[in-house]
Amino acid sequence: xxxxxxxxxxxxxxxxxxxxxxxxxxxRRPMHGDEAVHTIKFDELRRTGSYHYDPYEYHxxxxxxxxxxSAWLHxxxxxxDTAEGTFRIVPVLLGAGxxxxxWLLRDALGRAATLVAGVLTAVSPALVFYSRYYIQExxxxxxxxxxxAGGWRYVRSRQPGWAVLTGVGLGAMQxxxxxCIIVYAAFAGASLVTYLWERRAARGTADMAPSRRYGxxxxxxxxxSAAVLTSAILFSxxxxxxxxxxxxxxxxxxxxxxxxxxxxxxxxYYYLKLLLFTQYVPGPWWSExxxxxxxxxxxxxxxxxxxxxxxxxxxxRFLAVYTLLLTGLYSAIPYKTPWCMLGFLHGMVLLxxxxxxxxxxAGRRRFGRWALTLALAAGGAHLARQxxxxxxxxxxxxxxxxxxxxxxxxxVRLGRRVEELARQHPDGRRMFVRxxxxxxxxxxxxxxxxERVGYWESVPADADAPVIVCAAELADKLQPALRDSxxxxxxxxxPDAALLLxxxxxxxxxxxxxxxxxxxxxxxxEGGMPKPKAPA
Amino acid sequence: xxxxxxxxxxxxTMLFGLGLLxxxxxxxxxxxxxxxxxxxxxxAGDLVPIDLKLPKPAFKGTPxxxxxxxxLEKPRSAPREPFLAPQGTVNVAKDKPVTSSDNDPIIGSMKxxxxxxxxxxxxxxxxxxxxxxxxxxxxxxxxxxxxxxxxHYHASARVxxxxxxxxxxxxxxxxxxxxxxxxxxxxxxxxxxxxxMEYWETYEGKLIDAKGVPARYxxxxxxxxxxxxxxxxxxxxxxxxxxx
Numbered sequence: 180x181x182x183x184x185x186x187x188x189x190x191x192x193x194x195x196x197x198x199x200x201x202x203x204x205x206x207r208r209p210m211h212g213d214e215a216v217h218t219i220k221f222d223e224l225r226r227t228g229s230y231h232y233d234p235y236e237y238h239x240x241x242x243x244x245x246x247x248x249s250a251w252l253h254x255x256x257x258x259x260d261t262a263e264g265t266f267r268i269v270p271v272l273l274g275a276g277x278x279x280x281x282w283l284l285r286d287a288l289g290r291a292a293t294l295v296a297g298v299l300t301a302v303s304p305a306l307v308f309y310s311r312y313y314i315q316e317x318x319x320x321x322x323x324x325x326x327x328a329g330g331w332r333y334v335r336s337r338q339p340g341w342a343v344l345t346g347v348g349l350g351a352m353q354x355x356x357x358x359c360i361i362v363y364a365a366f367a368g369a370s371l372v373t374y375l376w377e378r379r380a381a382r383g384t385a386d387m388a389p390s391r392r393y394g395x396x397x398x399x400x401x402x403x404s405a406a407v408l409t410s411a412i413l414f415s416x417x418x419x420x421x422x423x424x425x426x427x428x429x430x431x432x433x434x435x436x437x438x439x440x441x442x443x444x445x446x447x448y449y450y451l452k453l454l455l456f457t458q459y460v461p462g463p464w465w466s467e468x469x470x471x472x473x474x475x476x477x478x479x480x481x482x483x484x485x486x487x488x489x490x491x492x493x494x495x496r497f498l499a500v501y502t503l504l505l506t507g508l509y510s511a512i513p514y515k516t517p518w519c520m521l522g523f524l525h526g527m528v529l530l531x532x533x534x535x536x537x538x539x540x541a542g543r544r545r546f547g548r549w550a551l552t553l554a555l556a557a558g559g560a561h562l563a564r565q566x567x568x569x570x571x572x573x574x575x576x577x578x579x580x581x582x583x584x585x586x587x588x589x590x591v592r593l594g595r596r597v598e599e600l601a602r603q604h605p606d607g608r609r610m611f612v613r614x615x616x617x618x619x620x621x622x623x624x625x626x627x628x629x630e631r632v633g634y635w636e637s638v639p640a641d642a643d644a645p646v647i648v649c650a651a652e653l654a655d656k657l658q659p660a661l662r663d664s665x666x667x668x669x670x671x672x673x674p675d676a677a678l679l680l681x682x683x684x685x686x687x688x689x690x691x692x693x694x695x696x697x698x699x700x701x702x703x704x705e706g707g708m709p710k711p712k713a714p715a
Numbered sequence: 716x717x718x719x720x721x722x723x724x725x726x727x728t729m730l731f732g733l734g735l736l737x738x739x740x741x742x743x744x745x746x747x748x749x750x751x752x753x754x755x756x757x758x759a760g761d762l763v764p765i766d767l768k769l770p771k772p773a774f775k776g777t778p779x780x781x782x783x784x785x786x787l788e789k790p791r792s793a794p795r796e797p798f799l800a801p802q803g804t805v806n807v808a809k810d811k812p813v814t815s816s817d818n819d820p821i822i823g824s825m826k827x828x829x830x831x832x833x834x835x836x837x838x839x840x841x842x843x844x845x846x847x848x849x850x851x852x853x854x855x856x857x858x859x860x861x862x863x864x865x866x867h868y869h870a871s872a873r874v875x876x877x878x879x880x881x882x883x884x885x886x887x888x889x890x891x892x893x894x895x896x897x898x899x900x901x902x903x904x905x906x907x908x909x910x911x912m913e914y915w916e917t918y919e920g921k922l923i924d925a926k927g928v929p930a931r932y933x934x935x936x937x938x939x940x941x942x943x944x945x946x947x948x949x950x951x952x953x954x955x956x957x958x959x
Contacts, residue, residue, distance in 0.1 A: 460836065460837050460870070461835060461836055461837045461838070461839060461840060461868075461870055462837075462870075463822070572821055573943075575943055575944070576942070576943045576945070577871070577942060577943070587940075587941060587942055587943055587944075588845070588939055588943060588944040589876075589939075589941050592876075596901075651782045651785075654782030654783055654784065654785070655782070655783060658783045658784060665784065666900075667782075667784045667785050667786065668785075668786065668900070668901070669782075669785050669786065669787045669874060669913055669941075670941070671873070671874065671940070671941025671942060674871065674872075674873075674941075674942055677782075677941065679782050679784070679785055681784070690901075691901065691902065691908070
């Protein structure tokens with residue numbers, strides 16, 4: 180009992196650490212293009228009350244429905260009233276919500292392994308980084324773990340409620356992102372391997388085909404019914420768009436083509452390399468090798484039948500095979516983005532808990548166990564430090580391996596500057612802004628408070644406007660199309676893309692005269708910075 | 716008749732000589748390197764190239780195309796010409812104490828700014844936090860500053876914002892502050908409007924002609940870059956001579 184309390188407190192502390200690493204400064208990182216697209220998709224749902232699933236682009240509706248409470252709580256009646264935190268709080272809560280779900284797996288993993296897995300879930304740099312990212316990946320991971328936990332509890336208890344929960348998890352996975360099909364394949368493969376393994380182990384004993392003893396088909400009916408129903412409800416936008424149910428299945432054709440890779444093609448070892456060691460010299464180095472290494476030990480222990488520590492060896496075997504299959508499948512698909520690794524990374528995190536306990540039990544002397552405990556604590560602290568660096572200090576830095584096609588801080592400056600200019604313009608927020616760029620994301624997010632923003636993919640014949648934002652590669656064509664006199668400034672969009680801000684000369688002079696806030700600038704600042712410190 | 720012939724020969728010879736002189740003069744002018752400023756008291760004949768050693772290029776592909784109308788310097792297609800300064804001009808910032816507006820750099824220490832290592836390698840730069848930050852070099856005593864060369868971070872193509880270089884005799888930069896470079900064209904730094912151009916970081920660093928201005932302290936500001944919001948300083952060299 181005493182240990183039970185300590186264990187529960189440990190899991191609560193891990194939960195607190197998870198929130199502490201995920202929750203602060205949700206506006207720290209500039210909006211990614213994908214995140215900006217999702218905010219616009221959410222706005223469509225908010226405005227129309229319905230979500231029309233597109234089988235060719237975007238993803239399922241769960242992320243947007245889950246954002247509704249946050250938007251209501253923020254009192255936002257329009258996109259212009261929202262902030263980064265309105266959206267990013269959703270993956271933050273689901274990312275931290277993985278820990279309470281671990282409680283449901285305590286007798287599958289073993290209590291000690293669950294606690295270690297909880298701590299690693301809290302501090303894994305990739306899990307922290309993408310828990311602050313308004314995309315579907317953390318939502319998919321949450322529903323994946325919900326499915327695993329529900330399935331395990333059903334196997335343990337045979338209570339239909341757990342079967343229904345498992346089905347809800349499966350359906351919600353599908354309604355989150357199309358890549359759930361890869362997870363389903365890993366589920367199926369791991370279930371089959373575990374079943375065959377059990378049959379082989381139980382050959383000639385009374386335990387042969389244990390599942391038949393419980394009327395297994397009832398459970399399957401409950402799971403499948405709940406999954407289909409959940410998916411149908413969500414894809415049909417609660418009955419307002421029945422076509423979504425059909426499109427949900429048609430989408431797999433599209434995504435099968437996309438798996439070819441295109442600009443996101445990476446070699447098979449991309450994810451493993453990223454997890455083991457990454458350094459863009461000169462710059463900091465990154466590694467989640469502790470998790471991968473412990474997961475390898477955990478996998479070996481599970482497959483050898485030595486999970487121990489109070490866990491269920493069948494479930495651990497299932498987990499090991501599932502994680503191996505999922506890692507293999509994602510690695511084999513040419514299309515790779517770093518956030519896609521969350522699914523198998525979390526499998527590794529669970530196995531790392533098993534691996535840590537297996538190592539601890541293998542240490543026969545007290546000194547060895549203490550040394551291992553200290554080493555794990557130091558490794559965990561290092562992961563937490565990396566998580567902070569990834570999520571805050573280097574949140575948009577190309578040297579951060581989790582950063583992918585990320586706009587830099589210039590895009591925030593640009594958004595702020597255009598708003599400041601609008602304050603000086605007689606039309607205010609109705610000042611006309613012309614954006615000329617084939618890839619303009621995430622600018623619509625930063626211009627959401629302006630009422631008249633037009634987007635062009637090529638230079639129009641008459642391009643004049645008080646403010647023009649133009650892709651650097653189109654500037655040659657823009658220049659002849661301008662009649663007024665403009666002042667231009669250079670902004671980076673991403674490391675490989677730049678934007679030019681053209682401001683009509685009169686407006687620019689007014690801006691310089693009145694300053695960013697609309698009041699006269701205080702003049703030249705001298706000696707206003709903090710006093711220098713003594714040299715190091 | 717003979718006189719007339721002599722006269723023609725004389726005129727032709729004079730014209731030839733004049734042409735030759737003009738030709739040589741023009742040729743000299745076209746090859747003339749950048750000279751240290753007009754404020755330098757040294758006679759033009761004493762000017763020599765400063766001993767500026769460049770690090771290895773760390774990346775290829777500095778964007779060559781500069782959008783028309785932008786306040787961005789066109790990258791050179793050839794190496795920078797030698798900078799001429801009075802004889803005896805050396806890097807007087809080497810190993811001199813450096814202070815900063817960021818008391819807790821993200822990476823590295825202030826010593827790296829003047830340690831002589833300007834390679835884009837691991838452990839070779841100090842990384843200051845976001846927003847407007849500065850590093851300040853104390854030259855120990857007043858110097859005639861001919862040039863300041865700064866390498867922010869030249870491992871990838873990027874443009875640093877609000878690059879402002881000031882010199883002063885006052886460590887707090889309150890009095891007698893002179894700005895030798897300023898590319899903050901919208902006064903977002905609050906240091907005044909600048910007319911200088913923004914530029915791509917390269918292994919050559921940015922050479923700023925300080926025109927022999929006398930000062931003891933050199934302060935360099937920056938406000939993030941097109942890549943991230945941190946402020947990096949790999950090396951700063953200050954070429955000058957002690958004020959006698």
